Amino acid sequence: MTGGFFMFNFYHFAIQQALFYSVEILLTFITKIKNNIMIKHLHSVWAYLVLLAIIIAFTNALLGLIANKEFKTKDLRLALFALIFAHIQLLLGFMAYYVSPFYATLREIGMGASMKEAAVRLIVVEHPLMMILAIILITVGFSKHKKKASDKEKFKTIALFYGLALLFVLSKIPWHQWFTK
Numbered sequence: 792m793t794g795g796f797f798m799f800n801f802y803h804f805a806i807q808q809a810l811f812y813s814v815e816i817l818l819t820f821i822t823k824i825k826n827n828i829m830i831k832h833l834h835s836v837w838a839y840l841v842l843l844a845i846i847i848a849f850t851n852a853l854l855g856l857i858a859n860k861e862f863k864t865k866d867l868r869l870a871l872f873a874l875i876f877a878h879i880q881l882l883l884g885f886m887a888y889y890v891s892p893f894y895a896t897l898r899e900i901g902m903g904a905s906m907k908e909a910a911v912r913l914i915v916v917e918h919p920l921m922m923i924l925a926i927i928l929i930t931v932g933f934s935k936h937k938k939k940a941s942d943k944e945k946f947k948t949i950a951l952f953y954g955l956a957l958l959f960v961l962s963k964i965p966w967h968q969w970f971t972k
C-alpha cells in the first residue's frame with residue numbers, strides 16, 4: 792500500500808517537474824523572440840517578395856483577361872505564389888507587431904492616445920488592418936477563381952481581387968521607414 796502511494800507521489804512529482812520545465816523553456820523562448828530584431832527585418836525583406844508577387848499575379852491576370860488567353864497551370868501558380876507569400880507575411884506581421892516599439896508605445900499610452908498620434912496609429916491600427924483585409928481579398932479571390940467555369944472568369948476574378956488587394960497594400964506600407972532603414 793505504502794509502495795503504491797509512494798509511486799503515485801513520485802510520478803505526480805515527475806510530471807509536475809516536467810510541466811514546470813516545459814513552461815520555463817517556452818517562456819525563455821518567447822523572451823528570446825521578443826528581443827530578437829530579426830523578425831522585423833524578416834517582415835521588412837519578405838515585403839519585397841509579397842509586393843512583387845502580387846504585382847506579377849495581378850498584371851498576368853489582367854493581360855490574360857484583355858488578351859482572352861487560355862488559363863494555364865502557370866497562371867494558377869503565379870496566383871498561388873502570391874497567396875502563399877502573403878500568408879507567410881501575415882504570420883511574420885503578427886510577430887513584428889509583438890516586438891515593435893510602436894506596440895510598446897501602445898501598451899504605455901493606451902489605445903485612445905495612440906489613435907491621436909498619426910505615426911503610432913499607422914503601425915498599430917491602419918497597417919495591420921488594411922494588410923489583413925488585403926490578404927483576405929487575395930485568399931477569397933484565389934478560392935473563387937477555382938470555382939469559375941470559364942478562363943475569362945478566372946482571370947477576371949484574380950485581376951479584381953488581387954488588384955484591390957494591391958491598392959490596399961500600397962496605401963498602407965510605411966514607405967518612410969521601409970527605404971530609409
Ligand code: HEM
Nearest residue numbers: 871874875876877878879880881882885930931933934937
Ligand atoms: C495566420 C496564418 C494563416 C491564416 C489565418 C491562413 C488562412 C487561410 C485561409 C482562410 C485559406 C483559404 C481556405 C480556402 O477556403 O480554400 C488558406 C489557404 C491556404 N493557405 Fe493559409 N493561412 C495562414 C498561413 C499560411 C501559411 C504560413 C502558408 C504557407 C506556408 C499558407 C498557405 C496556404 C495555402 C497553400 C492555401 C491553399 C490555397 C488553395 O489551394 O486553395 N497559409 N489559408
Ligand code: HEM
Nearest residue numbers: 835838841880881884885887888891892919922923968969
Ligand atoms: C501584405 C501584407 C504586408 C506587407 C506587404 C507589409 C509590409 C510592411 C513593410 C514594408 C514594413 C516596413 C518595414 C521596415 O520598417 O523596414 C512593415 C512594418 C510593419 N508591419 Fe507589415 N506588412 C504586411 C502585413 C502586416 C500584418 C498583417 C501585420 C500585423 C498584424 C504587420 C505588422 C507590421 C508592423 C508592426 C510593422 C512595424 C515594425 C516596426 O517598425 O517596429 N504587417 N510592414
